[in-house]
Amino acid sequence: MSTSKGQLENDLHAAMKARDELTTATLRMALTSVKNAEVAGKVARELSADEIEKVLAKEAKKRREAAEAFADAGRAESAAQELAEEQVLLRYLPQPLGEAELEALVEQTITEGGFAGMGQMGQAMKAVQAKVAGRADGKAVSTLVRAKLGA
Numbered sequence: 001m002s003t004s005k006g007q008l009e010n011d012l013h014a015a016m017k018a019r020d021e022l023t024t025a026t027l028r029m030a031l032t033s034v035k036n037a038e039v040a041g042k043v044a045r046e047l048s049a050d051e052i053e054k055v056l057a058k059e060a061k062k063r064r065e066a067a068e069a070f071a072d073a074g075r076a077e078s079a080a081q082e083l084a085e086e087q088v089l090l091r092y093l094p095q096p097l098g099e100a101e102l103e104a105l106v107e108q109t110i111t112e113g114g115f116a117g118m119g120q121m122g123q124a125m126k127a128v129q130a131k132v133a134g135r136a137d138g139k140a141v142s143t144l145v146r147a148k149l150g151a
Contacts, residue, residue, distance in 0.1 A: 004049055005034055008092070026088040033059050053093060057134050060089040097136045105131055106144045118149055 008031055015023035037055050038047055047055070063086035070079035097105065106128055115124040124145050132141055 005031070005047070005052060008034070008052075022084055023088050026085045029085075030056055030059055030089060030092075054134060056089050056092050060086050060093065063089065094133075094135050097132065102132070102136050102140065103144060106141065106148055110145070110148050115149060118146075121145065121149055124149060 008027055012024065012027040012031065015027060033055050034047060034052055037051065038044055063082045067079040067082035067086065070076075070082060109128045109131055110124055113124060113127050115127070125142060128141055128145055129138070
């Protein structure tokens with residue numbers, strides 16, 4: 001699913017009208033992150049849909065990590081809030097790959113690229129990440145690639 005800044009703004013307005021505080025706050029935060037990314041660097045520019053998805057994926061990951069930290073600290077209510085915000089952000093991201101799909105994709109990419117041995121780990125990771133395109137956690141991808149190359 002391709003996400004545009006206009007879609008986020010329209011959904012924000014709809015959430016405000018519906019008095020959905022969670023969605024309103026989360027989308028405001030997401031739009032702020034997108035606008036910050038647009039003005040980062042030497043020249044302000046408009047982000048593409050793919051770049052917006054990357055910003056949203058980064059924000060969702062922040063929420064997931066914060067929820068883990070809150071849960072470890074015994075703050076269940078704060079952890080639940082972070083997870084709820086993550087769920088709002090996940091609506092705008094592509095469906096993540098399942099474990100079996102990811103494993104098949106890694107296997108196929110390594111076979112196609114002719115990668116063998118840990119010396120080609122970086123090249124294999126680059127090839128797999130290009131195909132995964134943010135639909136899987138980098139740590140999980142790395143673990144699978146390491147296992148396939150080490151075998």
